Amino acid sequence: MPLETLSEKIQMSLRRLTGRGKLYENDIDDAMRDIRVALLEADVNYKIVKDFIKEVKEESLGERVMKSLTPGDQVVKIVHEKLVKLMGDEATPINLKQNSTSVILMCGLQGSGKTTHAVKLASYLRKNNDLKPLLVACDVYRPAAINQLITLGKSINCDVYSEESNKDPLFITKNALKYANDNGYNLVIIDTAGRLQIDEVLMKELSDIKNIAKPDEIMLCIDEMTGQEAVNVTLAFNDLLKVTGCILTKLDSDTRGGAALSIRYLTNIPIKFIGVGEHIDELELFHPERMAKRILGMGDVVSLIEKATSNIDEDDAMKMMERLQKGIFTYNDFLDQIKMIRKMGSIKSLLGMIPGVSNQIKNVDIDDKQFTYIEVAISSMTKEERKHPDIIEHSTSRKMRIAEGSGRPYQEINALTKRFADMKRQMLQMSKMDPSKMTSPQSFMPRPAKPHKGKGKGKNGFRF
Numbered sequence: 001m002p003l004e005t006l007s008e009k010i011q012m013s014l015r016r017l018t019g020r021g022k023l024y025e026n027d028i029d030d031a032m033r034d035i036r037v038a039l040l041e042a043d044v045n046y047k048i049v050k051d052f053i054k055e056v057k058e059e060s061l062g063e064r065v066m067k068s069l070t071p072g073d074q075v076v077k078i079v080h081e082k083l084v085k086l087m088g089d090e091a092t093p094i095n096l097k098q099n100s101t102s103v104i105l106m107c108g109l110q111g112s113g114k115t116t117h118a119v120k121l122a123s124y125l126r127k128n129n130d131l132k133p134l135l136v137a138c139d140v141y142r143p144a145a146i147n148q149l150i151t152l153g154k155s156i157n158c159d160v161y162s163e164e165s166n167k168d169p170l171f172i173t174k175n176a177l178k179y180a181n182d183n184g185y186n187l188v189i190i191d192t193a194g195r196l197q198i199d200e201v202l203m204k205e206l207s208d209i210k211n212i213a214k215p216d217e218i219m220l221c222i223d224e225m226t227g228q229e230a231v232n233v234t235l236a237f238n239d240l241l242k243v244t245g246c247i248l249t250k251l252d253s254d255t256r257g258g259a260a261l262s263i264r265y266l267t268n269i270p271i272k273f274i275g276v277g278e279h280i281d282e283l284e285l286f287h288p289e290r291m292a293k294r295i296l297g298m299g300d301v302v303s304l305i306e307k308a309t310s311n312i313d314e315d316d317a318m319k320m321m322e323r324l325q326k327g328i329f330t331y332n333d334f335l336d337q338i339k340m341i342r343k344m345g346s347i348k349s350l351l352g353m354i355p356g357v358s359n360q361i362k363n364v365d366i367d368d369k370q371f372t373y374i375e376v377a378i379s380s381m382t383k384e385e386r387k388h389p390d391i392i393e394h395s396t397s398r399k400m401r402i403a404e405g406s407g408r409p410y411q412e413i414n415a416l417t418k419r420f421a422d423m424k425r426q427m428l429q430m431s432k433m434d435p436s437k438m439t440s441p442q443s444f445m446p447r448p449a450k451p452h453k454g455k456g457k458g459k460n461g462f463r464f
């Protein structure tokens with residue numbers, strides 16, 4: 001889980017304040033000292049830490065807290081508000097053109113995640129903004145870099161423009177833009193080369209590509225593992241390129257959180273996305289509010305719901321609902337449900353988004369392999385058995401055969417059939433409720449973000 005240590009330490013110091021009827025100045029001092037250490041250990045810039053603690057303390061000693069019946073909760077609220085402010089208050093939408101081809105230029109140091117995130121963005125914007133993306137391979141220095149982009153592009157069925165014989169990124173950019181216009185692509189994402197350190201040749205090349213491509217977004221990939229050094233890297237890239245947004249990558253790794261909490265405050269460049277895994281789906285919009293909630297262990301139900309909405313197909317969910325209303329629930333349906341859940345990520349990461357749960361499960365080993373065992377067991381059932389679960393439930397010989405076929409113990413298969421029967425009963429009971437009062441699970445959820453078309457904002461972006 002990202003920022004786990006920081007999150008734990010802040011929560012621990014705040015927990016000592018909550019649940020008490022009265023707080024004294026030295027209670028607040030103690031908590032602030034611990035939070036200060038936690039932030040410094042997370043590699044947050046010392047100036048930010050100083051300002052942050054000062055503001056939180058001042059407000060915590062004010063009337064709003066001292067006169068409150070739940071002063072500890074008020075301090076938590078203040079810490080939350082200040083964290084949100086530190087990270088930029090509001091989410092900043094991506095800049096895209098409405099009626100012509102948008103261009104995103106990726107940049108960043110070597111290994112910061114440019115290629116992976118070029119592809120993640122292509123997939124994300126195709127899904128959420130209905131765009132037709134073209135990835136462009138402008139890292140011409142390593143043949144492997146072009147192949148990496150081609151392979152990743154293929155994995156999501158996205159076209160990649162590359163030129164094997166051409167070693168000039170400027171020509172490739174020009175040709176790619178023409179190719180995109182001639183072939184109906186309305187989003188061009190340019191992957192570029194990285195260097196270990198900022199060097200003049202690279203910057204010149206990026207700035208030449210920028211002049212040709214006139215990008216709507218210059219996205220800087222920043223590896224969260226670099227801590228507060230990220231600030232200097234961002235400032236250096238910004239000096240030469242006028243970066244329009246950051247993607248904070250590898251937030252799933254053992255990161256300390258320094259970059260997430262420092263970049264916006266010290267550079268004024270918004271973090272627009274976060275990369276939370278190597279997989280192409282593991283990209284999220286950056287919401288200061290939600291990030292602050294995650295840090296404070298207040299859960300992030302909105303992100304959880306969004307994950308569900310973007311990964312569960314509405315038609316599939318409706319079909320399943322209709323089948324349930326007809327009293328049908330088979331092992332095939334169960335398999336489909338498991339697949340839907342698995343698409344959203346690991347169970348532990350999903351549970352961690354529920355308020356109050358992340359703390360309780362942090363030392364619990366939640367084994368996603370259980371799902372695999374169920375899938376293997378179901379795949380060892382015959383077509384007939386999957387459609388008519390009843391014929392397995394009371395047949396020892398069938399259960400033994402399934403156990404043997406799947407390599408799982410008999411007791412496990414026995415328990416699975418019992419649990420399945422219980423689940424089926426409960427689901428069918430639910431589906432017999434007054435249908436006029438029923439809603440599909442999907443209708444509780446917000447719509448996936450669509451390009452913002454409303455008046456007022458002037459820019460094309462997401463609806464939040």
Ligand SMILES: Nc1nc2c(ncn2[C@@H]2O[C@H](COP(=O)(O)OP(=O)(O)OP(=O)(O)O)[C@@H](O)[C@H]2O)c(=O)[nH]1
Pocket residue numbers: 108109110111112113114115116117139145192193194195221249250251252253275276277278
């Ligand atoms: N865990 C994790 N790994 C990531 C993430 N993003 C990228 N990676 C991994 O980091 C490594 C480098 O990513 P790339 O996308 O190749 O980075 P790059 O900036 O294109 O690298 P160069 O082209 O060499 O400059 C790869 O092994 C990626 O799988 C992320 O969000 N989380």
Ligand SMILES: [Mg+2]
Pocket residue numbers: 114115116139145191192194
């Ligand atoms: Mg690369």
